[in-house]
Amino acid sequence: MEQERFKALVVRQTSDNRFVRKVEERSIDELPAGEVLVKVNYSSLNYKDALSASGNRGVTKRYPHTPGIDASGVVEKSDNPDFLKGDEVLVSCYALGMKVSGGFGQYIRVPAAWVMKLPMGMTLREAMIYGTGGFTAAHSIYRLRQHGVTPTDGKILVTGASGGVGSFSVGILAKLGYKVVAISGKSSAKQFLMELGAQEVLGREAVQDNSDRALLKGKWAGVVDTVGGNMLATAIKSLKYGGAVTCCGNVAEPEFKTNVYPFILRGVSLIGIDSAECSMTVRKKIWGLLAGEWRLDDLESLSVDTSLAELDGYIEKILAGQGQGRVVVDLWGNE
Ligand SMILES: NC(=O)c1ccc[n+]([C@@H]2O[C@H](COP(=O)([O-])OP(=O)(O)OC[C@H]3O[C@@H](n4cnc5c(N)ncnc54)[C@H](OP(=O)(O)O)[C@@H]3O)[C@@H](O)[C@H]2O)c1
CATH class of the missing domain: 3.40.50.720 (NAD(P)-binding Rossmann-like Domain)
Structure with missing residues:
Protein backbone atom coordinates (compact mmCIF):
# COMPACT_ATOMS: atom_id res chain seq x y z
CA MET A 1 0.00 0.00 0.00
CA GLU A 2 2.65 2.55 1.05
CA GLN A 3 4.45 2.06 -2.27
CA GLU A 4 1.37 2.92 -4.28
CA ARG A 5 1.96 5.66 -6.76
CA PHE A 6 -0.48 8.46 -7.45
CA LYS A 7 -0.82 11.60 -9.56
CA ALA A 8 -0.38 15.09 -8.22
CA LEU A 9 0.21 18.59 -9.52
CA VAL A 10 3.75 19.46 -8.44
CA VAL A 11 5.08 23.03 -8.40
CA ARG A 12 8.88 23.26 -8.75
CA GLN A 13 11.25 26.21 -8.58
CA THR A 14 13.68 26.37 -11.51
CA SER A 15 17.33 27.47 -11.28
CA ASP A 16 16.34 30.81 -12.88
CA ASN A 17 13.71 31.37 -10.16
CA ARG A 18 10.58 30.56 -12.13
CA PHE A 19 7.87 28.25 -10.80
CA VAL A 20 6.69 25.49 -13.11
CA ARG A 21 3.68 23.21 -12.64
CA LYS A 22 3.42 19.66 -13.91
CA VAL A 23 1.31 16.59 -13.18
CA GLU A 24 3.78 14.04 -11.79
CA GLU A 25 3.69 10.59 -10.22
CA ARG A 26 4.39 10.54 -6.48
CA SER A 27 4.39 7.74 -3.97
CA ILE A 28 2.30 7.55 -0.82
CA ASP A 29 5.35 7.10 1.39
CA GLU A 30 6.53 10.59 0.35
CA LEU A 31 3.48 12.15 2.05
CA PRO A 32 4.01 13.76 5.46
CA ALA A 33 3.31 11.81 8.63
CA GLY A 34 -0.30 11.95 9.80
CA GLU A 35 -3.00 9.79 11.32
CA VAL A 36 -5.41 9.74 8.39
CA LEU A 37 -4.66 8.80 4.78
CA VAL A 38 -7.41 10.02 2.45
CA LYS A 39 -7.98 9.01 -1.15
CA VAL A 40 -9.05 12.35 -2.61
CA ASN A 41 -12.02 12.38 -4.98
CA TYR A 42 -12.37 16.14 -5.41
CA SER A 43 -10.54 19.35 -4.63
CA SER A 44 -11.28 22.94 -5.59
CA LEU A 45 -9.39 26.01 -6.74
CA ASN A 46 -9.16 29.01 -4.40
CA TYR A 47 -7.22 32.24 -4.87
CA LYS A 48 -4.79 31.02 -2.20
CA ASP A 49 -4.12 27.84 -4.23
CA ALA A 50 -3.23 29.95 -7.23
CA LEU A 51 -0.77 31.92 -5.06
CA SER A 52 0.77 28.68 -3.78
CA ALA A 53 0.92 27.32 -7.35
CA SER A 54 2.79 30.39 -8.54
CA GLY A 55 5.52 30.52 -5.90
CA ASN A 56 4.04 32.98 -3.40
CA ARG A 57 6.27 32.58 -0.32
CA GLY A 58 3.66 34.19 1.91
CA VAL A 59 1.52 31.10 1.31
CA THR A 60 4.06 28.32 0.65
CA LYS A 61 7.66 28.51 1.83
CA ARG A 62 9.02 25.21 0.51
CA TYR A 63 9.02 23.81 -3.01
CA PRO A 64 8.58 21.33 -4.67
CA HIS A 65 5.04 21.42 -3.41
CA THR A 66 1.53 20.16 -4.17
CA PRO A 67 -1.08 22.88 -3.51
CA GLY A 68 -4.80 22.40 -2.76
CA ILE A 69 -6.27 23.75 0.50
CA ASP A 70 -9.46 21.71 0.00
CA ALA A 71 -10.05 17.98 -0.36
CA SER A 72 -13.00 15.62 -0.10
CA GLY A 73 -12.60 11.88 -0.31
CA VAL A 74 -12.63 8.53 1.42
CA VAL A 75 -10.48 7.37 4.34
CA GLU A 76 -8.00 4.78 3.09
CA LYS A 77 -6.20 4.21 6.40
CA SER A 78 -6.61 5.68 9.88
CA ASP A 79 -4.69 5.46 13.15
CA ASN A 80 -7.45 7.39 14.91
CA PRO A 81 -10.58 5.63 16.19
CA ASP A 82 -12.81 8.56 15.11
CA PHE A 83 -12.22 7.72 11.46
CA LEU A 84 -12.58 4.34 9.77
CA LYS A 85 -11.53 3.10 6.35
CA GLY A 86 -14.35 3.97 3.94
CA ASP A 87 -15.59 7.08 5.81
CA GLU A 88 -16.43 10.02 3.52
CA VAL A 89 -14.54 13.04 4.80
CA LEU A 90 -13.68 16.63 4.13
CA VAL A 91 -10.41 18.45 4.89
CA SER A 92 -10.11 22.16 4.31
CA CYS A 93 -7.58 24.77 5.35
CA TYR A 94 -5.29 24.42 8.38
CA ALA A 95 -1.91 23.92 6.69
CA LEU A 96 -3.25 21.68 3.89
CA GLY A 97 -1.94 22.76 0.51
CA MET A 98 0.20 25.50 2.04
CA LYS A 99 2.80 23.76 4.21
CA VAL A 100 1.54 20.22 3.69
CA SER A 101 1.01 18.36 0.41
CA GLY A 102 -2.54 19.29 -0.61
CA GLY A 103 -5.67 18.32 -2.45
CA PHE A 104 -4.18 18.66 -5.95
CA GLY A 105 -2.87 15.13 -5.33
CA GLN A 106 -4.89 11.90 -5.41
CA TYR A 107 -3.90 11.16 -1.78
CA ILE A 108 -3.32 13.34 1.29
CA ARG A 109 -2.12 12.34 4.76
CA VAL A 110 -3.12 14.68 7.58
CA PRO A 111 -3.62 14.93 11.35
CA ALA A 112 -7.01 13.59 12.51
CA ALA A 113 -7.79 17.02 14.02
CA TRP A 114 -8.06 18.46 10.48
CA VAL A 115 -10.54 15.84 9.26
CA MET A 116 -14.32 16.26 9.35
CA LYS A 117 -16.93 13.67 8.42
CA LEU A 118 -18.91 14.80 5.41
CA PRO A 119 -22.04 16.63 6.65
CA MET A 120 -25.30 14.66 6.24
CA GLY A 121 -27.00 15.41 2.96
CA MET A 122 -23.88 16.67 1.17
CA THR A 123 -21.97 14.74 -1.51
CA LEU A 124 -18.19 14.71 -1.88
CA ARG A 125 -18.51 16.79 -5.04
CA GLU A 126 -20.90 19.32 -3.46
CA ALA A 127 -18.47 19.78 -0.58
CA MET A 128 -15.89 20.95 -3.10
CA ILE A 129 -18.32 23.17 -5.03
CA TYR A 130 -18.51 25.01 -1.70
CA GLY A 131 -14.88 24.40 -0.66
CA THR A 132 -13.06 27.11 1.27
CA ILE A 273 -12.61 36.31 9.02
CA ASP A 274 -10.06 33.51 9.24
CA SER A 275 -11.29 30.22 7.90
CA ALA A 276 -7.92 28.48 8.11
CA GLU A 277 -7.70 28.16 11.88
CA CYS A 278 -11.40 28.50 12.71
CA SER A 279 -12.40 26.03 15.45
CA MET A 280 -13.83 22.62 14.58
CA THR A 281 -17.01 23.51 16.51
CA VAL A 282 -17.70 26.56 14.34
CA ARG A 283 -16.58 24.66 11.24
CA LYS A 284 -19.12 21.87 11.87
CA LYS A 285 -21.87 24.37 12.53
CA ILE A 286 -21.22 26.28 9.29
CA TRP A 287 -20.79 23.15 7.14
CA GLY A 288 -24.05 21.89 8.67
CA LEU A 289 -25.79 25.10 7.55
CA LEU A 290 -24.34 24.72 4.05
CA ALA A 291 -25.68 21.15 3.89
CA GLY A 292 -29.10 22.17 5.23
CA GLU A 293 -30.82 25.51 5.77
CA TRP A 294 -28.35 27.60 3.74
CA ARG A 295 -27.93 25.11 0.90
CA LEU A 296 -28.22 26.79 -2.49
CA ASP A 297 -30.79 25.25 -4.83
CA ASP A 298 -28.64 25.39 -7.94
CA LEU A 299 -25.18 24.61 -6.67
CA GLU A 300 -24.08 23.34 -10.07
CA SER A 301 -24.51 26.80 -11.61
CA LEU A 302 -21.68 28.06 -9.39
CA SER A 303 -18.99 25.71 -10.58
CA VAL A 304 -17.11 24.30 -13.52
CA ASP A 305 -15.28 20.98 -13.39
CA THR A 306 -11.72 20.36 -14.37
CA SER A 307 -9.03 17.69 -14.05
CA LEU A 308 -5.45 17.92 -12.78
CA ALA A 309 -4.24 18.03 -16.39
CA GLU A 310 -6.41 21.05 -17.21
CA LEU A 311 -6.04 22.95 -13.96
CA ASP A 312 -3.21 25.20 -15.16
CA GLY A 313 -5.42 27.49 -17.27
CA TYR A 314 -7.80 28.06 -14.35
CA ILE A 315 -4.86 28.97 -12.08
CA GLU A 316 -3.78 31.68 -14.54
CA LYS A 317 -7.35 32.94 -14.83
CA ILE A 318 -7.90 33.32 -11.07
CA LEU A 319 -4.51 35.08 -10.72
CA ALA A 320 -5.64 37.57 -13.35
CA GLY A 321 -8.90 38.25 -11.40
CA GLN A 322 -10.87 36.56 -14.18
CA GLY A 323 -12.36 33.63 -12.27
CA GLN A 324 -16.12 33.27 -12.00
CA GLY A 325 -17.75 31.10 -9.32
CA ARG A 326 -15.87 27.98 -8.26
CA VAL A 327 -13.65 25.42 -9.99
CA VAL A 328 -14.00 21.79 -8.85
CA VAL A 329 -11.05 19.48 -9.52
CA ASP A 330 -11.94 15.86 -10.24
CA LEU A 331 -8.76 14.07 -9.16
CA TRP A 332 -9.52 10.87 -11.06
CA GLY A 333 -11.05 12.51 -14.16
CA ASN A 334 -9.23 12.21 -17.51
CA GLU A 335 -6.94 9.54 -16.05
N1 LIG B 1 -9.62 34.81 5.38
C1 LIG B 1 -9.90 33.60 4.94
O1 LIG B 1 -10.03 32.64 5.70
C2 LIG B 1 -10.09 33.41 3.48
C3 LIG B 1 -10.71 32.26 2.96
C4 LIG B 1 -10.95 32.19 1.58
C5 LIG B 1 -10.54 33.23 0.75
N2 LIG B 1 -9.88 34.28 1.29
C6 LIG B 1 -9.45 35.41 0.46
O2 LIG B 1 -10.61 36.00 -0.11
C7 LIG B 1 -10.27 36.57 -1.37
C8 LIG B 1 -11.20 36.02 -2.43
O3 LIG B 1 -10.94 34.63 -2.61
P1 LIG B 1 -11.62 33.83 -3.79
O4 LIG B 1 -11.13 32.43 -3.70
O5 LIG B 1 -13.06 34.15 -3.82
O6 LIG B 1 -10.92 34.54 -5.06
P2 LIG B 1 -11.48 34.74 -6.52
O7 LIG B 1 -12.40 33.61 -6.88
O8 LIG B 1 -10.31 35.04 -7.37
O9 LIG B 1 -12.40 36.06 -6.40
C9 LIG B 1 -11.87 37.31 -6.21
C10 LIG B 1 -12.70 38.32 -6.99
O10 LIG B 1 -12.28 39.63 -6.59
C11 LIG B 1 -12.44 40.53 -7.69
N3 LIG B 1 -11.15 41.16 -7.96
C12 LIG B 1 -10.03 40.60 -8.51
N4 LIG B 1 -9.03 41.48 -8.58
C13 LIG B 1 -9.52 42.64 -8.06
C14 LIG B 1 -8.97 43.93 -7.87
N5 LIG B 1 -7.72 44.22 -8.22
N6 LIG B 1 -9.75 44.88 -7.30
C15 LIG B 1 -11.02 44.62 -6.92
N7 LIG B 1 -11.61 43.40 -7.10
C16 LIG B 1 -10.85 42.44 -7.66
C17 LIG B 1 -12.91 39.70 -8.87
O11 LIG B 1 -14.35 39.74 -8.86
P3 LIG B 1 -15.16 40.79 -9.76
O12 LIG B 1 -14.56 40.71 -11.13
O13 LIG B 1 -16.57 40.29 -9.69
O14 LIG B 1 -14.98 42.16 -9.17
C18 LIG B 1 -12.48 38.29 -8.49
O15 LIG B 1 -13.25 37.32 -9.16
C19 LIG B 1 -8.79 36.23 -1.60
O16 LIG B 1 -7.99 37.32 -1.17
C20 LIG B 1 -8.57 35.03 -0.71
O17 LIG B 1 -7.23 34.87 -0.33
C21 LIG B 1 -9.66 34.38 2.62
Whole structure:
Protein backbone atom coordinates (compact mmCIF):
# COMPACT_ATOMS: atom_id res chain seq x y z
CA MET A 1 0.00 0.00 0.00
CA GLU A 2 2.65 2.55 1.05
CA GLN A 3 4.45 2.06 -2.27
CA GLU A 4 1.37 2.92 -4.28
CA ARG A 5 1.96 5.66 -6.76
CA PHE A 6 -0.48 8.46 -7.45
CA LYS A 7 -0.82 11.60 -9.56
CA ALA A 8 -0.38 15.09 -8.22
CA LEU A 9 0.21 18.59 -9.52
CA VAL A 10 3.75 19.46 -8.44
CA VAL A 11 5.08 23.03 -8.40
CA ARG A 12 8.88 23.26 -8.75
CA GLN A 13 11.25 26.21 -8.58
CA THR A 14 13.68 26.37 -11.51
CA SER A 15 17.33 27.47 -11.28
CA ASP A 16 16.34 30.81 -12.88
CA ASN A 17 13.71 31.37 -10.16
CA ARG A 18 10.58 30.56 -12.13
CA PHE A 19 7.87 28.25 -10.80
CA VAL A 20 6.69 25.49 -13.11
CA ARG A 21 3.68 23.21 -12.64
CA LYS A 22 3.42 19.66 -13.91
CA VAL A 23 1.31 16.59 -13.18
CA GLU A 24 3.78 14.04 -11.79
CA GLU A 25 3.69 10.59 -10.22
CA ARG A 26 4.39 10.54 -6.48
CA SER A 27 4.39 7.74 -3.97
CA ILE A 28 2.30 7.55 -0.82
CA ASP A 29 5.35 7.10 1.39
CA GLU A 30 6.53 10.59 0.35
CA LEU A 31 3.48 12.15 2.05
CA PRO A 32 4.01 13.76 5.46
CA ALA A 33 3.31 11.81 8.63
CA GLY A 34 -0.30 11.95 9.80
CA GLU A 35 -3.00 9.79 11.32
CA VAL A 36 -5.41 9.74 8.39
CA LEU A 37 -4.66 8.80 4.78
CA VAL A 38 -7.41 10.02 2.45
CA LYS A 39 -7.98 9.01 -1.15
CA VAL A 40 -9.05 12.35 -2.61
CA ASN A 41 -12.02 12.38 -4.98
CA TYR A 42 -12.37 16.14 -5.41
CA SER A 43 -10.54 19.35 -4.63
CA SER A 44 -11.28 22.94 -5.59
CA LEU A 45 -9.39 26.01 -6.74
CA ASN A 46 -9.16 29.01 -4.40
CA TYR A 47 -7.22 32.24 -4.87
CA LYS A 48 -4.79 31.02 -2.20
CA ASP A 49 -4.12 27.84 -4.23
CA ALA A 50 -3.23 29.95 -7.23
CA LEU A 51 -0.77 31.92 -5.06
CA SER A 52 0.77 28.68 -3.78
CA ALA A 53 0.92 27.32 -7.35
CA SER A 54 2.79 30.39 -8.54
CA GLY A 55 5.52 30.52 -5.90
CA ASN A 56 4.04 32.98 -3.40
CA ARG A 57 6.27 32.58 -0.32
CA GLY A 58 3.66 34.19 1.91
CA VAL A 59 1.52 31.10 1.31
CA THR A 60 4.06 28.32 0.65
CA LYS A 61 7.66 28.51 1.83
CA ARG A 62 9.02 25.21 0.51
CA TYR A 63 9.02 23.81 -3.01
CA PRO A 64 8.58 21.33 -4.67
CA HIS A 65 5.04 21.42 -3.41
CA THR A 66 1.53 20.16 -4.17
CA PRO A 67 -1.08 22.88 -3.51
CA GLY A 68 -4.80 22.40 -2.76
CA ILE A 69 -6.27 23.75 0.50
CA ASP A 70 -9.46 21.71 0.00
CA ALA A 71 -10.05 17.98 -0.36
CA SER A 72 -13.00 15.62 -0.10
CA GLY A 73 -12.60 11.88 -0.31
CA VAL A 74 -12.63 8.53 1.42
CA VAL A 75 -10.48 7.37 4.34
CA GLU A 76 -8.00 4.78 3.09
CA LYS A 77 -6.20 4.21 6.40
CA SER A 78 -6.61 5.68 9.88
CA ASP A 79 -4.69 5.46 13.15
CA ASN A 80 -7.45 7.39 14.91
CA PRO A 81 -10.58 5.63 16.19
CA ASP A 82 -12.81 8.56 15.11
CA PHE A 83 -12.22 7.72 11.46
CA LEU A 84 -12.58 4.34 9.77
CA LYS A 85 -11.53 3.10 6.35
CA GLY A 86 -14.35 3.97 3.94
CA ASP A 87 -15.59 7.08 5.81
CA GLU A 88 -16.43 10.02 3.52
CA VAL A 89 -14.54 13.04 4.80
CA LEU A 90 -13.68 16.63 4.13
CA VAL A 91 -10.41 18.45 4.89
CA SER A 92 -10.11 22.16 4.31
CA CYS A 93 -7.58 24.77 5.35
CA TYR A 94 -5.29 24.42 8.38
CA ALA A 95 -1.91 23.92 6.69
CA LEU A 96 -3.25 21.68 3.89
CA GLY A 97 -1.94 22.76 0.51
CA MET A 98 0.20 25.50 2.04
CA LYS A 99 2.80 23.76 4.21
CA VAL A 100 1.54 20.22 3.69
CA SER A 101 1.01 18.36 0.41
CA GLY A 102 -2.54 19.29 -0.61
CA GLY A 103 -5.67 18.32 -2.45
CA PHE A 104 -4.18 18.66 -5.95
CA GLY A 105 -2.87 15.13 -5.33
CA GLN A 106 -4.89 11.90 -5.41
CA TYR A 107 -3.90 11.16 -1.78
CA ILE A 108 -3.32 13.34 1.29
CA ARG A 109 -2.12 12.34 4.76
CA VAL A 110 -3.12 14.68 7.58
CA PRO A 111 -3.62 14.93 11.35
CA ALA A 112 -7.01 13.59 12.51
CA ALA A 113 -7.79 17.02 14.02
CA TRP A 114 -8.06 18.46 10.48
CA VAL A 115 -10.54 15.84 9.26
CA MET A 116 -14.32 16.26 9.35
CA LYS A 117 -16.93 13.67 8.42
CA LEU A 118 -18.91 14.80 5.41
CA PRO A 119 -22.04 16.63 6.65
CA MET A 120 -25.30 14.66 6.24
CA GLY A 121 -27.00 15.41 2.96
CA MET A 122 -23.88 16.67 1.17
CA THR A 123 -21.97 14.74 -1.51
CA LEU A 124 -18.19 14.71 -1.88
CA ARG A 125 -18.51 16.79 -5.04
CA GLU A 126 -20.90 19.32 -3.46
CA ALA A 127 -18.47 19.78 -0.58
CA MET A 128 -15.89 20.95 -3.10
CA ILE A 129 -18.32 23.17 -5.03
CA TYR A 130 -18.51 25.01 -1.70
CA GLY A 131 -14.88 24.40 -0.66
CA THR A 132 -13.06 27.11 1.27
CA GLY A 133 -14.68 29.82 -0.90
CA GLY A 134 -18.22 28.76 -0.01
CA PHE A 135 -17.27 28.10 3.60
CA THR A 136 -15.71 31.57 3.93
CA ALA A 137 -18.81 33.20 2.44
CA ALA A 138 -20.97 31.34 4.96
CA HIS A 139 -18.50 32.16 7.76
CA SER A 140 -18.70 35.88 6.89
CA ILE A 141 -22.52 35.82 6.85
CA TYR A 142 -22.58 33.80 10.09
CA ARG A 143 -20.51 36.54 11.75
CA LEU A 144 -22.69 39.35 10.33
CA ARG A 145 -25.74 37.58 11.75
CA GLN A 146 -24.01 37.10 15.10
CA HIS A 147 -23.43 40.86 15.02
CA GLY A 148 -27.19 41.26 14.65
CA VAL A 149 -27.47 42.30 10.99
CA THR A 150 -30.93 41.20 9.81
CA PRO A 151 -32.65 41.39 6.38
CA THR A 152 -34.81 44.31 7.55
CA ASP A 153 -31.78 46.45 8.45
CA GLY A 154 -31.04 47.40 4.85
CA LYS A 155 -28.86 46.49 1.89
CA ILE A 156 -25.79 44.27 2.10
CA LEU A 157 -22.82 44.98 -0.15
CA VAL A 158 -20.64 42.15 -1.53
CA THR A 159 -17.32 43.03 -3.19
CA GLY A 160 -15.42 40.73 -5.56
CA ALA A 161 -18.89 39.36 -6.17
CA SER A 162 -18.22 37.08 -9.13
CA GLY A 163 -15.34 35.26 -7.38
CA GLY A 164 -15.60 32.14 -5.23
CA VAL A 165 -16.26 33.81 -1.86
CA GLY A 166 -18.25 36.63 -3.48
CA SER A 167 -20.63 34.50 -5.53
CA PHE A 168 -21.49 32.25 -2.58
CA SER A 169 -22.00 35.34 -0.42
CA VAL A 170 -24.49 36.74 -2.93
CA GLY A 171 -26.32 33.41 -3.22
CA ILE A 172 -26.55 32.67 0.52
CA LEU A 173 -27.50 36.23 1.51
CA ALA A 174 -30.26 36.28 -1.11
CA LYS A 175 -31.51 32.88 0.07
CA LEU A 176 -31.70 34.24 3.63
CA GLY A 177 -33.81 37.19 2.47
CA TYR A 178 -31.17 39.97 2.40
CA LYS A 179 -31.17 42.65 -0.33
CA VAL A 180 -27.79 42.25 -1.98
CA VAL A 181 -25.82 44.81 -3.96
CA ALA A 182 -23.00 43.04 -5.81
CA ILE A 183 -19.83 44.80 -6.92
CA SER A 184 -18.11 43.29 -9.91
CA GLY A 185 -15.40 44.35 -12.33
CA LYS A 186 -16.86 42.04 -14.98
CA SER A 187 -19.82 43.35 -16.95
CA SER A 188 -20.21 39.79 -18.29
CA ALA A 189 -21.00 38.55 -14.75
CA LYS A 190 -24.15 40.66 -14.33
CA GLN A 191 -26.62 37.97 -15.36
CA PHE A 192 -24.83 35.31 -13.27
CA LEU A 193 -25.05 37.57 -10.19
CA MET A 194 -28.70 38.54 -10.79
CA GLU A 195 -29.58 34.84 -11.15
CA LEU A 196 -27.83 34.20 -7.84
CA GLY A 197 -30.16 36.75 -6.25
CA ALA A 198 -28.37 40.12 -6.38
CA GLN A 199 -30.85 43.01 -6.60
CA GLU A 200 -28.26 45.34 -8.10
CA VAL A 201 -24.90 44.80 -9.76
CA LEU A 202 -22.54 47.78 -9.81
CA GLY A 203 -19.05 48.34 -11.18
CA ARG A 204 -16.04 48.58 -8.87
CA GLU A 205 -15.97 52.40 -9.21
CA ALA A 206 -19.19 52.54 -7.12
CA VAL A 207 -17.13 51.78 -3.99
CA GLN A 208 -13.93 53.66 -4.76
CA ASP A 209 -13.99 56.86 -2.73
CA ASN A 210 -10.88 58.95 -3.25
CA SER A 211 -11.98 62.02 -1.30
CA ASP A 212 -10.64 62.85 2.14
CA ARG A 213 -14.11 62.72 3.66
CA ALA A 214 -14.17 60.91 7.01
CA LEU A 215 -17.71 59.62 6.48
CA LEU A 216 -19.86 58.99 3.43
CA LYS A 217 -23.64 58.58 3.18
CA GLY A 218 -24.62 55.50 5.25
CA LYS A 219 -25.85 52.99 2.67
CA TRP A 220 -25.06 49.47 3.87
CA ALA A 221 -26.36 47.53 6.86
CA GLY A 222 -23.56 45.06 6.28
CA VAL A 223 -20.70 44.34 3.89
CA VAL A 224 -18.95 41.13 2.90
CA ASP A 225 -15.62 42.39 1.63
CA THR A 226 -13.36 39.96 -0.22
CA VAL A 227 -10.90 42.41 -1.81
CA GLY A 228 -9.43 44.80 0.80
CA GLY A 229 -7.74 48.10 -0.15
CA ASN A 230 -9.74 51.20 -1.01
CA MET A 231 -13.00 49.26 -1.46
CA LEU A 232 -12.81 48.11 2.15
CA ALA A 233 -11.96 51.65 3.28
CA THR A 234 -14.90 53.05 1.28
CA ALA A 235 -17.25 50.36 2.62
CA ILE A 236 -16.36 51.23 6.23
CA LYS A 237 -17.17 54.92 5.63
CA SER A 238 -20.47 53.98 3.94
CA LEU A 239 -21.91 51.72 6.66
CA LYS A 240 -25.17 52.70 8.29
CA TYR A 241 -25.26 53.29 12.04
CA GLY A 242 -24.31 50.06 13.89
CA GLY A 243 -23.44 48.21 10.67
CA ALA A 244 -20.60 45.75 10.18
CA VAL A 245 -18.15 44.75 7.49
CA THR A 246 -16.39 41.39 7.30
CA CYS A 247 -12.88 41.35 5.90
CA CYS A 248 -11.47 38.12 4.47
CA GLY A 249 -9.37 38.92 1.43
CA ASN A 250 -6.75 41.05 -0.25
CA VAL A 251 -7.05 40.49 -4.02
CA ALA A 252 -7.13 44.27 -4.54
CA GLU A 253 -4.65 45.27 -1.83
CA PRO A 254 -3.71 44.21 1.70
CA GLU A 255 -3.44 47.76 3.01
CA PHE A 256 -6.20 50.30 3.49
CA LYS A 257 -6.50 53.75 5.01
CA THR A 258 -9.29 54.48 7.44
CA ASN A 259 -10.15 56.86 10.27
CA VAL A 260 -11.86 56.57 13.62
CA TYR A 261 -15.11 58.44 12.77
CA PRO A 262 -17.16 55.53 11.35
CA PHE A 263 -16.30 53.64 14.55
CA ILE A 264 -16.85 56.42 17.09
CA LEU A 265 -19.73 58.27 15.42
CA ARG A 266 -21.63 55.39 13.83
CA GLY A 267 -20.60 52.51 16.07
CA VAL A 268 -19.67 50.32 13.09
CA SER A 269 -17.63 47.13 13.38
CA LEU A 270 -14.88 45.56 11.33
CA ILE A 271 -14.96 41.77 11.64
CA GLY A 272 -11.93 39.67 10.65
CA ILE A 273 -12.61 36.31 9.02
CA ASP A 274 -10.06 33.51 9.24
CA SER A 275 -11.29 30.22 7.90
CA ALA A 276 -7.92 28.48 8.11
CA GLU A 277 -7.70 28.16 11.88
CA CYS A 278 -11.40 28.50 12.71
CA SER A 279 -12.40 26.03 15.45
CA MET A 280 -13.83 22.62 14.58
CA THR A 281 -17.01 23.51 16.51
CA VAL A 282 -17.70 26.56 14.34
CA ARG A 283 -16.58 24.66 11.24
CA LYS A 284 -19.12 21.87 11.87
CA LYS A 285 -21.87 24.37 12.53
CA ILE A 286 -21.22 26.28 9.29
CA TRP A 287 -20.79 23.15 7.14
CA GLY A 288 -24.05 21.89 8.67
CA LEU A 289 -25.79 25.10 7.55
CA LEU A 290 -24.34 24.72 4.05
CA ALA A 291 -25.68 21.15 3.89
CA GLY A 292 -29.10 22.17 5.23
CA GLU A 293 -30.82 25.51 5.77
CA TRP A 294 -28.35 27.60 3.74
CA ARG A 295 -27.93 25.11 0.90
CA LEU A 296 -28.22 26.79 -2.49
CA ASP A 297 -30.79 25.25 -4.83
CA ASP A 298 -28.64 25.39 -7.94
CA LEU A 299 -25.18 24.61 -6.67
CA GLU A 300 -24.08 23.34 -10.07
CA SER A 301 -24.51 26.80 -11.61
CA LEU A 302 -21.68 28.06 -9.39
CA SER A 303 -18.99 25.71 -10.58
CA VAL A 304 -17.11 24.30 -13.52
CA ASP A 305 -15.28 20.98 -13.39
CA THR A 306 -11.72 20.36 -14.37
CA SER A 307 -9.03 17.69 -14.05
CA LEU A 308 -5.45 17.92 -12.78
CA ALA A 309 -4.24 18.03 -16.39
CA GLU A 310 -6.41 21.05 -17.21
CA LEU A 311 -6.04 22.95 -13.96
CA ASP A 312 -3.21 25.20 -15.16
CA GLY A 313 -5.42 27.49 -17.27
CA TYR A 314 -7.80 28.06 -14.35
CA ILE A 315 -4.86 28.97 -12.08
CA GLU A 316 -3.78 31.68 -14.54
CA LYS A 317 -7.35 32.94 -14.83
CA ILE A 318 -7.90 33.32 -11.07
CA LEU A 319 -4.51 35.08 -10.72
CA ALA A 320 -5.64 37.57 -13.35
CA GLY A 321 -8.90 38.25 -11.40
CA GLN A 322 -10.87 36.56 -14.18
CA GLY A 323 -12.36 33.63 -12.27
CA GLN A 324 -16.12 33.27 -12.00
CA GLY A 325 -17.75 31.10 -9.32
CA ARG A 326 -15.87 27.98 -8.26
CA VAL A 327 -13.65 25.42 -9.99
CA VAL A 328 -14.00 21.79 -8.85
CA VAL A 329 -11.05 19.48 -9.52
CA ASP A 330 -11.94 15.86 -10.24
CA LEU A 331 -8.76 14.07 -9.16
CA TRP A 332 -9.52 10.87 -11.06
CA GLY A 333 -11.05 12.51 -14.16
CA ASN A 334 -9.23 12.21 -17.51
CA GLU A 335 -6.94 9.54 -16.05
N1 LIG B 1 -9.62 34.81 5.38
C1 LIG B 1 -9.90 33.60 4.94
O1 LIG B 1 -10.03 32.64 5.70
C2 LIG B 1 -10.09 33.41 3.48
C3 LIG B 1 -10.71 32.26 2.96
C4 LIG B 1 -10.95 32.19 1.58
C5 LIG B 1 -10.54 33.23 0.75
N2 LIG B 1 -9.88 34.28 1.29
C6 LIG B 1 -9.45 35.41 0.46
O2 LIG B 1 -10.61 36.00 -0.11
C7 LIG B 1 -10.27 36.57 -1.37
C8 LIG B 1 -11.20 36.02 -2.43
O3 LIG B 1 -10.94 34.63 -2.61
P1 LIG B 1 -11.62 33.83 -3.79
O4 LIG B 1 -11.13 32.43 -3.70
O5 LIG B 1 -13.06 34.15 -3.82
O6 LIG B 1 -10.92 34.54 -5.06
P2 LIG B 1 -11.48 34.74 -6.52
O7 LIG B 1 -12.40 33.61 -6.88
O8 LIG B 1 -10.31 35.04 -7.37
O9 LIG B 1 -12.40 36.06 -6.40
C9 LIG B 1 -11.87 37.31 -6.21
C10 LIG B 1 -12.70 38.32 -6.99
O10 LIG B 1 -12.28 39.63 -6.59
C11 LIG B 1 -12.44 40.53 -7.69
N3 LIG B 1 -11.15 41.16 -7.96
C12 LIG B 1 -10.03 40.60 -8.51
N4 LIG B 1 -9.03 41.48 -8.58
C13 LIG B 1 -9.52 42.64 -8.06
C14 LIG B 1 -8.97 43.93 -7.87
N5 LIG B 1 -7.72 44.22 -8.22
N6 LIG B 1 -9.75 44.88 -7.30
C15 LIG B 1 -11.02 44.62 -6.92
N7 LIG B 1 -11.61 43.40 -7.10
C16 LIG B 1 -10.85 42.44 -7.66
C17 LIG B 1 -12.91 39.70 -8.87
O11 LIG B 1 -14.35 39.74 -8.86
P3 LIG B 1 -15.16 40.79 -9.76
O12 LIG B 1 -14.56 40.71 -11.13
O13 LIG B 1 -16.57 40.29 -9.69
O14 LIG B 1 -14.98 42.16 -9.17
C18 LIG B 1 -12.48 38.29 -8.49
O15 LIG B 1 -13.25 37.32 -9.16
C19 LIG B 1 -8.79 36.23 -1.60
O16 LIG B 1 -7.99 37.32 -1.17
C20 LIG B 1 -8.57 35.03 -0.71
O17 LIG B 1 -7.23 34.87 -0.33
C21 LIG B 1 -9.66 34.38 2.62
